[in-house]
Amino acid sequence: MAPRRMAPERRRAQLVEAALELYGRHAPEQVSVDDVTRAADVSRALFYRYFSSLHELHVAALGAVVEAMLRRLALPAEGPLPERLRAALAVFLDVAEQHAAAYVALLRAGSVISTGETGALVDEVREHIVGLLRERGDVPDGPLVLMTLRGWVALVEGAVLTWLQERTVPRETLLDWLAGQMVGALAVTARFADG
């Protein structure tokens, strides 16, 4: 049995960790409260002291993935843009691969897991990346540039989602292609005076 006395924050984190580990083997929608309590070696009563529902645990677990993403993502300050993008993309892909099941559950359209709450979490990652690109990506200001950056983030998100499920191209190709798409999209936008 797990230690009976544990600080509330640690106990909560332990349950989230158990959920994330289970998501590595099963889709989140197939993980039950019993699965989690068994994996964490705690009672159902204890589970419900920390989470009012399974959905609340899902949101907390997905929040932990989002936090890892926000903590680890950075855009190097030096070097040519494609190389710096590639480095940032490699980190994004690492975190997404490490929590592949949660990532897929979070972003797949029509997922039973996705709600307003998880949508807001996803949006936080998107805005973080757009912020990094605006601050360090040497891009001009302007409405079309902003739409270009947001569009590229959506491309990355969707492509990684497909790739995690199908692995149809080598990892290195995916990274080069995504970096190339950003450079290409900015070049198209640069042709527009309203950019």
Added chain:
Amino acid sequence: MAPRRMAPERRRAQLVEAALELYGRHAPEQVSVDDVTRAADVSRALFYRYFSSLHELHVAALGAVVEAMLRRLALPAEGPLPERLRAALAVFLDVAEQHAAAYVALLRAGSVISTGETGALVDEVREHIVGLLRERGDVPDGPLVLMTLRGWVALVEGAVLTWLQERTVPRETLLDWLAGQMVGALAVTARFADG
């Protein structure tokens, strides 16, 4: 008062229409059952014979917008790709503008309206557009091409969402820019052998 006897399908459509009209003036999350019954001039009891909840009406109304989009969207068979894309984009933008509040409610991340069900509706439009592009867009097959098409659809969706809320560039610029982004993205992908 509205006619007391009406075929069930027509009555249901009447309520959906009343909701869509209200969404033109208020965000869907601010529209109540009372607002809808008042606009359609029917009783609450009648409303609940057709919809078990306000959420069900939201989904039906958004479904009507999706249906209009699917019915009207087409990619002309003849002409240079940028021009054909531009024509299809103009139709997309027309439908989105006509139902701007519903469109924004449906696609905004973290919206209280968005659920698995509305996510599935949005996905239907996405897959329809990707299908049109694959059939008639003169694009090669391949995993990176597919990701390019999906990424471009996400760009269109996001850009139109931003544009409906902020109108920061002229409509014609938006259409040219979106068509240009598709052509540019395909050109980048063509450089990859795994495309």
